[in-house]
Amino acid sequence: MEISAAPSGTARSRTRRWMTGARRTQLFAYALVLPVVALIIGLVAYPFFFALWVAFTDRVVGGGGNWIGLDNFRYLAKTAIFTAAIRNTIIIVLATDILKFAIGLSLALLVTQRIPARGFFRSFLMLPWAMPAFVAFLTWRVLYQPIGGGLNLILTETGLYPHVIDWLGQRSTAMPSVIAASVWRGFPFWFISILAALQSIPKDLYEAARVDGANAWERFKMVTFPGIRHVVLITTLLSSIWTANAFEHVWLLTQGGPSDATMVFPVLAYFGMQTQRIGEAAAVSVAMLPIMAILVIIVTSAMQRDDD
């Protein structure tokens, strides 16, 4: 343990004078940080490595589990539902990221204009984010119902489409429905982040670009885009990590169905756990880890750069 701890930013001469109290100060500093660090080690770091280990064992509920190497992964790779989960997770992440970005950016650009009632629009557009995810997806579940669902009612009553659609019950519409509900609930995060970035771009840059004769698209390319690039990068990474690991949207809307049309990793891992085969279930969530690790490492360095 290092003894020369002193309040940061203190000049060297003062450190010397405080030497006697230094050890006490250091113990105090450790004591303050201890509860958080202990809880994180106990309930995040330890379970993390435990999950890694269990994924390589044949553990079942109540049993010990033996090391079986890659057998769980080999077995999973052969099952259709696991490959469906990989494919669906990738589809959901890509589709929702692109849509949330497009919608979030357009709306943020619209409310940065000087138009009446923009304060109202700003607050209102954030509403889905204030709604608990489980409430949002339960509500969409009701909206998608063939009988008594609001979506079908709008289509039939306005005459847009005369037949009732079982949105969540058929393969062709289940996935787009899950994506639409996820975008509805998730776009405000992009909207707010991009809006904050837009507001931090100095107005004179636009004036200067205009004086130089830049048209709207050139101003976007040369002033707006560079100003929001970093925020968009972090938002994309965070949103991808959360979406890939989200459980509620699929669980509450379709439980992965019909058959495996909307099955994703977290739901499959949960089902795996229900069948008591813990090793296999852990392998499902660990299989995502390499991709997650890459995303996490990029976002960590980006966020720490922000912080410094």
Added chain:
Amino acid sequence: MAGSESRKPFSLGRMWSYAALLSATAIIAFPIYWMIITSLKTSRDIYRTPALWPSRITFDNYIKLFTEKHFLEPVLNSLLVATTVTVISVIISSFAAYSMIRFRYRFRGLFGKLILFAYLTPTSLLFIPISILMARLGLGNSLQGLILVYLSFSLPLSTWLLQGYFRSVPRELEEQGMIDGHSRLGALVRIVLPLSAPGIAAISIFTFTGAWNELLLALVLVTSESSRTAPLALNYLITSDVLPWGPLMAGAVISSVPLMILFFVAQRFMVQGMTAGSVKG
């Protein structure tokens, strides 16, 4: 771009902007409207004669939710869990954040990295080992277990955000307070925390809503009916054979409307905190 249209009040561009914003507003409003209206409809209006407007407003669904479906207990459980997690989380995360920005010691950098990684480690990876761990500790199927787990989920973000707020409190103010006779802890409580009030407000709301909204861990950890939280109780309403949309939407309204009101009141803090730390959606 901004303001370029402001001199021409009735320009075509502005009309398009309004049309786009109004349709976005409608798309956001409709599901919320549907949630509220379904909770106020009679069963007949929900299933037999569905319409965009109800023929009659009724509170039957709410009554049914609390009498037949016993929704009061889950709501109280959720309140208890979320409040406890918030109070403990605010206290110990402000200690940790203060320690990490005011003192220099070995492992400080490591702790910082640990906190960031914990923030980004997804629940979907942790729920299996956590359920084993909690069972082993004898905390499975208990609200205490849930509180402990939710704490570990909220602490990384709270600590991370508070560091940013504490950093902006001038050292001189704090040193002045210590000269005036406050201990270091006293200076933290009397000077640093009040000056970081917006940050404390933001992390309190995030922590509370995070614990209030959590479903997966509750689903895995809680088995007995008496320990169910609100999301869990509603989840079990849809996994039963008959789907009671009316009471379900009544539960959805009760679980979300207080939060949406809170959001409007505290919006400024939340947006500030959110853009600073990029909060889990």
